[in-house]
Amino acid sequence: xxxxxxxxxxxxxxxxxxxxxxxxxxxxxxxxxxxxxxxxxxxxxxxxxxxxxxxxxxxxxxxxxxxxxxxxxxxxxxxxxxxxxxxxxxxxxxxxxxxxxxxxxxxxxxxxxxxxxxxxxxxxxxxxxxxxxxxxxxxxxxxxxxxxxxxxxxxxxxxxxxxxxxxxxxxxxxxxxxxxxxxxxxxxxxxxxxxxxxxxxxxxxxxxxxxxxxxxxxxxxxxxxxxxxxxxxxxxxxxxxxxxxxxxxxxxxxxxxxxxxxxxxxxxxxxxxxxxxxxxxxxxxxxxxxxxxxxxxxxxxxxxxxxxxxxxxxxxxxxxxxxxxxxxxxxxxxxxxxxxxxxxxxxx
Numbered sequence: 001x002x003x004x005x006x007x008x009x010x011x012x013x014x015x016x017x018x019x020x021x022x023x024x025x026x027x028x029x030x031x032x033x034x035x036x037x038x039x040x041x042x043x044x045x046x047x048x049x050x051x052x053x054x055x056x057x058x059x060x061x062x063x064x065x066x067x068x069x070x071x072x073x074x075x076x077x078x079x080x081x082x083x084x085x086x087x088x089x090x091x092x093x094x095x096x097x098x099x100x101x102x103x104x105x106x107x108x109x110x111x112x113x114x115x116x117x118x119x120x121x122x123x124x125x126x127x128x129x130x131x132x133x134x135x136x137x138x139x140x141x142x143x144x145x146x147x148x149x150x151x152x153x154x155x156x157x158x159x160x161x162x163x164x165x166x167x168x169x170x171x172x173x174x175x176x177x178x179x180x181x182x183x184x185x186x187x188x189x190x191x192x193x194x195x196x197x198x199x200x201x202x203x204x205x206x207x208x209x210x211x212x213x214x215x216x217x218x219x220x221x222x223x224x225x226x227x228x229x230x231x232x233x234x235x236x237x238x239x240x241x242x243x244x245x246x247x248x249x250x251x252x253x254x255x256x257x258x259x260x261x262x263x264x265x266x267x268x269x270x271x272x273x274x275x276x277x278x279x280x281x282x283x284x285x286x287x288x289x290x291x292x293x294x295x296x297x298x299x300x301x302x303x304x305x306x307x308x309x310x311x312x313x314x315x316x317x318x319x320x321x322x323x324x325x326x327x328x329x330x331x332x333x334x335x336x337x338x339x340x341x342x343x344x345x346x347x348x
Contacts, residue, residue, distance in 0.1 A: 003027055004075040004170065009089060011038060011063060012105060012281070013051040015080035017143035021176050022078075023058035024149075029071040038265045039063035055147045071096035076104065076170055078137075079122065082282045083109030086118055090125035101127045104156070104167050106137040107286040108191035108247075110291040115298075115312040117188040132159035133302040135167040136184055138191035139242035140250035142257070146176065154240045157187040179242065186234025190225055194251050195285030196292055196306055197221030198259035199266070201252035203312070203319050206267020211217075212321075217305065218252050224303045228292065231299040259285040266312065267319055289313055304329060 006128045008019045011033035033039050042048050042063035046056050058168055064070050071077060078095055081089040086107060097103065103126060105118045114121075123131040139154035144202065146152050158164040158172070166182040172178040181187055203214045225248070226239040238244055253256045262283045265275045276283060281286045293310040296303040306324055311317035 005030070005073050006076040006078060006170065008078045008080060009031060009050070009067075010034070010081050010085075011042065011048060011079065012082075013143040013147075014141075015078075016052045016057070016348065017050045017146040018078060018080060018106060018137075018171075019061050020055070020057060020147055021171060021173065023060035025170065025173050026171065027060065027076075029058075029061045030072075030074070031061050032067060032070040033063055034064060036065050039065050051150055053142070054088075054146050055332050067092050068096050068261070071101075074098070074100045074101055079103070079105040079107065079118075081107060082281075083118060083284060084112050084287065086121050087125055090122055093110050094126055094128075097126055097128065100136065102163060102170070103129050103133065104135040104137055104150070108138060109288050110192055110295075114293060115291045115295055115348055117185070119184055119188060123307075128209040129152060133163045134158065134184075134226065135163055135186050136138060137167065137171070137178075137189075138187050138247065142250065142254060144256045149175045149177050151177075153179070153185060153242060153246075155179045155181050157181040157184045157243075181238065181243075183235040183238045185232055186229050186238030187243040188231040189232055189234050190239055191247060192223075192284070192288050193225040193306075194244075194248040195259045195283075196289050196309060197225070197248060198251040198257055199263035199283075199285040199289065199313075200305055200309055202257070202260035202263025202265075203267040203309075204263075204323075206264040207319055207323070208296060209323070210335040212254065217304075218248060219250075221305055222248055224305055226305060228296060228299060228301045231301050232295070233254075239271045245343075258283050262286070272313055284314060291310040 006027045007030045008015050009032040011031045019031045022029050071242050102110050107118050111121050119134045122134050132301035135156050137156050137157040141152050142155050156164050156167040168178045168180050200217050262275050273284050289309050292306050312319055
């Protein structure tokens with residue numbers, strides 16, 4: 001496709017990695033940051049050391065602290081702000097996002113105060129963009145590997161097919177494969193909730209519980225994700241795809257996962273405040289656990305793993321006690337009719 005002007009907002013690890021993908025696709029990229037020091041480093045040395053280490057950045061990437069300059073004549077605006085900051089960032093961008101601009105977000109979480117998905121937040125703050133045109137990018141994609149051009153596969157979802165395909169066209173290349181999906185709700189919910197299960201996986205590893213426990217946690221965690229996601233309007237097959245099981249596996253098993261690392265430290269007995277201070281970057285799963293706990297009650301959905309993690313994170317429950325309560329739950333049937341009657345039935 002022809003080269004385009006793309007604004008990437010903000011210059012964290014994932015934003016910088018995506019900016020690198022876009023630059024490799026011959027687009028001119030404006031990378032917005034609040035920090036003049038960070039902008040000077042990127043423009044001067046072609047490095048963003050805090051977030052992407054010694055990865056050399058393309059000369060097609062220009063960092064700026066000016067939102068107006070970043071979005072000037074931009075064909076695409078890619079928002080990669082943390083979920084808690086998305087509304088404020090979108091408010092700053094609102095005067096400069098053109099009506100014809102393709103708006104994409106790559107943030108995995110809910111707005112903490114409202115429990116709204118990021119497409120809803122952007123639709124409210126960018127009224128010049130039709131809600132059906134807003135695209136979400138998700139899937140198993142650690143920034144540390146994307147910046148090194150490791151083979152990665154993701155999904156983009158939008159209500160309007162042409163918008164999803166436009167985002168696909170802008171992003172896809174030889175190492176960054178992009179699929180499309182019409183299920184915006186399912187993709188967003190899956191991307192947010194997998195961070196909760198990753199916290200649990202890290203906690204299990206920190207306790208030394210082994211592979212059996214983690215495999216069970218991922219499997220039953222996926223059931224919880226799908227249960228709430230379908231209740232919120234998502235499509236069941238989405239949770240078996242890249243934004244569901246794909247992202248769940250990579251986030252729960254990788255050394256790059258902030259949520260896994262945070263859970264691991266909790267499992268080793270460290271306090272939540274100490275863990276978050278040590279991380280130095282946003283751990284989306286912590287706030288998402290609180291939001292999902294409330295959403296489960298709102299939608300009448302059973303989420304035992306989420307409930308126990310909520311107790312550990314916010315009520316001081318000991319991780320070992322949470323595991324004992326999960327293992328001691330009443331007997332139940334494994335296969336759930338999430339999407340209506342289907343599958344094999346018992347013989348009577």
